[in-house]
Amino acid sequence: MIDVTDKHIVVIGAARSGFAAAVLLQQKGASVFVTDHGTITPSIKRQLENHNIPFEEKGHTKQAQKGDFAVLSPGVPTEATVVQYYLESGKKVFSEIETASWFTDASITAVTGSNGKTTVTSWLDHTWSLGNISHETAGNIGYAFSEAVTTDAVDDILLEVSSFQLDHIDTFKPHISIILNITPDHLDRYNQDFSSYAASKFRITENQSADDWFIYNYEDSTIRKHVESLKKKERHPKLLAFSDQQEIVNGNGAFVRNQNIILKFNQQEEVLMPTTDVKLSGKHNLNNGLATALAARASEIKSDVIRESLSTFEGVEHRLEQVRTVNGVSYVNDSKATNINAVWYALDSFNVPLTLIMGGRDKGNDYSELVDQIRNKVHTIIAIGEAKPLIEEQLKTVVPHFKTAENMNEAVRTAKQGAKRGEAVLLSPACSSFDMYDNYKHRGNEFKKAVNRL
Incomplete structure (x- = not known):
């Protein structure tokens, strides 16, 4: 846990994540100032006033430059002038998920990818609920990580994280990280450079060690290259691959054989269930289910709970x-x-x-x-x-x-x-x-x- 007592911290961006970070930091003893390039919604303004947190809107004044460090909402680009001021001044800029991670001892499972993040994070929530495991589900899914850590202590936190949220991490360390896929998206935030976008996604693994897990899409060649570089690290996370196209021969993971889902851990195979019993349709959802099953097994959730989850989860609103x-x-x-x-x-x-x-x-x-x-x-x-x-x-x-x-x-x-x-x-x-x-x-x-x- 990082001590922020008496630190002066500027939070850039006053949408839900920024507001939640400001409240959390104030509760932990920091002096907080919130600044937003645009207009702050009336409800958030009222709440900032109720918490006695000073703020400005419709532009960044000199007051926004006075922080010991800055905390960045995911909607604010790194190229923003006020963010560049901090970086060029040698001051730290942290993302909201980095900041929230300082104040929890819960085991973190973090999901990223260009597509399927919300589905898998919601599916994990369904699985953990069926397994009666105390948890919070937060992040890019609409409930800020900073909000989750101010509630009662839980065993696990399930996070949907975007590349923007990973851009400014420092010590953020999931126990289980998942990358579902990487395809061109949001390239306007990465100078139209796909490799820069992919590098942001890969930061989800940068602080993991041999006690942690990395679950990845075996069919994604961009991710597989990252896995090969990860293997060169002395204490890389344990690797679990998933594929609906081919069997995982070298290593552990989840795959399909004869229309059955096979889980392979410690080189031991278990027939989990027929693919036809997975409630969500579509090949992409089969892969999402494989990733969910692996995360559950890495968390020592029993197979009967995983089977129940895969056969009952109905998906998320606005996704098919x-x-x-x-x-x-x-x-x-x-x-x-x-x-x-x-x-x-x-x-x-x-x-x-x-x-x-x-x-x-x-x-x-x-x-x-x-x-x-x-x-x-x-x-x-x-x-x-x-x-x-x-x-x-x-x-x-x-x-x-x-x-x-x-x-x-x-x-x-x-x-x-x-x-x-x-x-x-x-x-x-x-x-x-x-x-x-x-x-x-x-x-x-x-x-x-x-x-x-x-």
Whole structure:
């Protein structure tokens, strides 16, 4: 535990994570000042005032430069002027998850990856609950790590962590770390450099030792290269690979043989359950289930609990969420699919003809990566948002029907006109939501409202 008593600490960014870090640091005896480049929401302002934490908004003054060190909210880029001031002055900048980790003795299981983080973190929460293990689930999932450590002490903390949260760690050390996959995403925060983005993800393992575990996707060549470099460390974490494509021959992990999930620990194999008993559909969710099972086994959770979890977990809201069936047509909300890879996985999980609603604020996407999947499964694309022209340019000739809509209600009504019984209408945007909505949840909820109006 790091002593912050009488330290003057500046928290940069006053969204949920920043506010939670400020309150935690004040409780631990620090003098805290909060600064935000934008407008602080009225509710957080009220709470800062209630805690007697001084703050500023709509820009950073000289007051923001006076900290002994700075704590950074994940939404604030490293390139921000005030962050650069600290770094160039030789002062430390810590992420919120780094700061929170100073004040807990709980065992940390941390999940990262370009896709599937929320699903796996929620699946772990379901498993730990079934196993009656005291835990908190926090991080990028909507409940800040700093909030979790101010509650009653628990045995385990389950964290969803993003690359942004890993950018400024120092001593953060999960007992179990998981990397699900690494595909191009958020490259605007990493100078369009995929290797820099991947390096941020890999920081999840940098403080782990031989007493810890690293669970990784064996099919991801970028991650496998990292594993080879990890093996050169004298006290690297114990390695557990997962794959739905091939057996784990050298080493331990989880894989599929004859439609059964096999767990392999200490070179001993155990047939866990048939893959057909996993409730969540799709190959990507099978991999998510394998990662969940490995984390549970590394935490010494019994096989019957793991089996129950894999056969009962129903997924998370806004990720391939079944909304309703209207006149034999299934409507599916995958608003959380904010990059190309996530949409590819979504399409891969369907075996019926599709109408695909996509679009929003483009993130530098190459939509042509979806051409094979779309050609095989999608008869109609309905494009929405700022990305409409780009999607039209790259995908119009790939489908029999290409349409555009001005809003979600129009998109859903247009989809209804062309979808036939036995088919599905899928919202899987491949884009961020910020051109039209507050966030992906807002977008998904608008889709559900539109579907429920049919």
